[in-house]
């Protein structure tokens with residue numbers, strides 16, 4: 001069950017990553033985002049599933065490094081220390097995004113990319129509603145696995161994740177996860 005939740009979650013992480021890959025491949029002239037860009041790195045909390053996913057990596061590489069004074073705690077020298085395991089919202093940074101909540105039908109973009117008006121295929125525009133809905137579903141499945149469905153609406157500060165300060169049920173499942181590797 002845990003492996004299935006993680007597989008689904010990681011599939012959606014890759015799904016988001018492919019939008020950036022496609023943009024870099026097909027119209028790189030509109031992508032000014034590059035390593036060292038940290039304009040969007042102000043995330044301060046994640047849900048239980050993402051706290052778990054990040055913590056499994058920190059367990060291996062030791063997350064107790066010096067952290068940034070402002071912005072996200074995982075940002076060091078303008079680089080993400082958990083880039084390969086960064087939360088889903090971080091994977092949408094810099095992309096053309098679309099949501100049903102928007103009052104107009106145009107896709108929104110970050111301040112660095114897509115500065116020039118262009119006609120662009122919808123395959124480059126990420127539907128954030130689908131991403132959010134699936135993340136909520138996977139997180140709820142994870143919280144039910146923990147025996148704590150009410151945790152589905154809770155957030156954990158990234159600072160606490162970086163220090164290994166986690167709710168007991170997540171700490172327990174991390175131990176199980178590494179024992180089964």
Ligand code: SF4
Nearest residue numbers: 041043072075080090
């Ligand atoms: S987790 Fe990484 S990509 Fe996301 S806000 Fe923090 S430093 Fe930036």
